[in-house]
Amino acid sequence: MIAKIKERAQRSSYDAIVIGSGVNGLSAAITLVSQGMSVLIVEGQSTIGGACRSLPLTLPGFSHDICSSIYPLGVGSPFFRSLPLQAHGLKWIHPDLPFAHPFEDGKAALFHRSIEKTADGLGLDSDAYKKLFYSLNPDWDEIAPLMLKPPHLLRYPFGLAHFGMKALMSASVLGKRKFKTKEARALLIGVAAHSALRMDAPASAAFALVLSVAGHLVGWPFPEGGAQSLTNALISYFQSLGGEILIDAHVESISELPQSHLILCDITPRQLLEIAADRLPGYYKQQLQRFTYGPGSFKIDWALDAPVPWKNEDVARAGTVHIGGTLEEIADAEAQVVQGKHPERPYVLLAQTSLFDRQRAPQGKHTLWGYCHVPNGSTFDMTERIEEQIERVAPGFGKIILKRSVLPPQRMQEENPNHIGGDINGGALSLGQLFARPSWRAIPYSTPVPGLYLCSSSTPPGGGVHGMPGYYAAQCAIHNWRF
Numbered sequence: 001m002i003a004k005i006k007e008r009a010q011r012s013s014y015d016a017i018v019i020g021s022g023v024n025g026l027s028a029a030i031t032l033v034s035q036g037m038s039v040l041i042v043e044g045q046s047t048i049g050g051a052c053r054s055l056p057l058t059l060p061g062f063s064h065d066i067c068s069s070i071y072p073l074g075v076g077s078p079f080f081r082s083l084p085l086q087a088h089g090l091k092w093i094h095p096d097l098p099f100a101h102p103f104e105d106g107k108a109a110l111f112h113r114s115i116e117k118t119a120d121g122l123g124l125d126s127d128a129y130k131k132l133f134y135s136l137n138p139d140w141d142e143i144a145p146l147m148l149k150p151p152h153l154l155r156y157p158f159g160l161a162h163f164g165m166k167a168l169m170s171a172s173v174l175g176k177r178k179f180k181t182k183e184a185r186a187l188l189i190g191v192a193a194h195s196a197l198r199m200d201a202p203a204s205a206a207f208a209l210v211l212s213v214a215g216h217l218v219g220w221p222f223p224e225g226g227a228q229s230l231t232n233a234l235i236s237y238f239q240s241l242g243g244e245i246l247i248d249a250h251v252e253s254i255s256e257l258p259q260s261h262l263i264l265c266d267i268t269p270r271q272l273l274e275i276a277a278d279r280l281p282g283y284y285k286q287q288l289q290r291f292t293y294g295p296g297s298f299k300i301d302w303a304l305d306a307p308v309p310w311k312n313e314d315v316a317r318a319g320t321v322h323i324g325g326t327l328e329e330i331a332d333a334e335a336q337v338v339q340g341k342h343p344e345r346p347y348v349l350l351a352q353t354s355l356f357d358r359q360r361a362p363q364g365k366h367t368l369w370g371y372c373h374v375p376n377g378s379t380f381d382m383t384e385r386i387e388e389q390i391e392r393v394a395p396g397f398g399k400i401i402l403k404r405s406v407l408p409p410q411r412m413q414e415e416n417p418n419h420i421g422g423d424i425n426g427g428a429l430s431l432g433q434l435f436a437r438p439s440w441r442a443i444p445y446s447t448p449v450p451g452l453y454l455c456s457s458s459t460p461p462g463g464g465v466h467g468m469p470g471y472y473a474a475q476c477a478i479h480n481w482r483f
């Protein structure tokens with residue numbers, strides 16, 4: 001393998017090499033190459049994009065997003081917005097409703113782009129909803145750089161004060177304090193639970209607020225044709241600037257790479273410990289060893305004979321659907337996962353993109369994307385429990401399944417070594433690790449080895465498809481190299 005990567009690369013040396021072609025590796029690589037640097041991306045898999053890929057997992061004509069699918073922080077990413085991605089084939093699709101939260105009794109809480117319309121559906125909580133979301137900064141161009149910036153770059157932290165006071169609360173407390181109805185509370189908790197934290201954990205409310213504010217201001221869209229279309233637009237732009245990429249090139253050790261001034265790693269701390277073990281000083285190794293990973297995810301992709309038969313027809317207007325019942329029920333399910341248990345009634349996230357994007361499935365047929373959280377490294381099969389949850393709000397769902405593809409935590413990690421034990425965020429999103437990600441360093445992307453950087457979702461601002469860790473890591477690397 002040592003000779004292989006060096007032999008296959010077009011040059012014997014580069015200004016920069018990026019290990020991994022996830023959105024953060026691609027974002028780092030674009031930032032570097034756009035400065036006129038020679039850049040090589042080295043990707044272990046046979047397809048590009050890491051957790052941002054689409055593949056025909058089930059039947060001919062069906063295309064599935066193998067990992068991520070819905071991109072509020074992607075469409076709102078200040079970095080992506082600075083790139084000509086539309087000219088490279090990216091088209092965002094906005095469903096009628098960003099998300100919906102159906103209940104077993106046939107009712108559903110509906111999240112609209114408009115704060116006003118969302119509030120109108122929340123009865124007694126209408127005013128409380130408006131008060132909460134109008135009080136947060138209503139201008140995305142002002143709030144996005146703050147929300148997507150790493151803590152060490154926040155020049156105006158007082159701009160976050162109002163937001164931060166609420167964001168530091170637990171989602172359960174914020175939901176119960178602000179709202180009385182099960183609908184409003186469920187809308188909030190359904191978003192907070194994306195974090196895979198306990199819902200009584202400090203700062204779990206931050207995820208509800210960031211993603212809800214994004215939903216109102218920029219939507220929860222997805223790329224036409226699937227996640228792969230975003231990756232393809234990024235790689236097309238990278239190559240148009242002269243960047244080079246090698247696939248099927250898993251890096252066992254950084255000594256296998258051609259010479260370069262900079263190496264940026266789109267991998268998590270545990271992998272950095274493996275590929276750079278002989279270069280990292282002991283104290284830094286210890287810091288990385290203390291980095292913790294969050295719960296795993298159990299993912300299913302379905303090929304369906306028809307749209308999901310929701311009890312509440314309005315749910316078919318939403319791109320994303322949160323299932324799991326009330327605030328208390330979801331909080332209980334997520335707490336069980338953190339305690340190492342498998343909830344009978346898991347909190348389930350679904351995306352029904354084929355309802356709005358005809359490129360995903362043959363005429364009249366549909367895809368469905370979904371997952372639930374499980375303990376890290378779990379080997380328990382959650383298929384039945386996930387499908388039972390869907391049946392409760394969409395009776396007859398089982399009858400329309402043509403085929404399913406199941407991705408438990410262990411296989412998720414086999415297919416992408418960044419998904420340690422099925423953790424999809426590159427490390428737990430706990431309060432401590434939001435600030436010290438992956439360790440307490442003035443510049444979290446740098447390592448004690450000159451020229452060696454981390455640029456994955458294990459660095460600020462963390463998980464999600466927005467490219468900001470890659471962009472910031474590359475900016476730091478360029479700055480340190482030049483000055």
Ligand SMILES: Cc1cc2nc3c(=O)[nH]c(=O)nc-3n(C[C@H](O)[C@H](O)[C@H](O)COP(=O)(O)OP(=O)(O)OC[C@H]3O[C@@H](n4cnc5c(N)ncnc54)[C@H](O)[C@@H]3O)c2cc1C
Pocket residue numbers: 019020021022023024025042043044045048049050051052066067068069070071072073074249250251252266267271275297299371415416417418419423424425426455456457458462463464465466
């Ligand atoms: C099931 C699932 C659902 C998700 N849903 C969403 C969603 O809907 N919206 C959202 O915003 N986010 C979602 N996420 C999270 C989001 O996808 C990730 O936070 C983000 O894509 C991480 O990007 P990354 O570049 O840091 O890492 P990755 O995308 O994981 O990329 C890392 C790359 O490095 C490669 N690599 C690793 N080790 C090596 C090595 N030694 N040599 C060479 N190559 C290597 C891997 O093969 C991979 O291609 C989801 C994630 C998963 C798994």
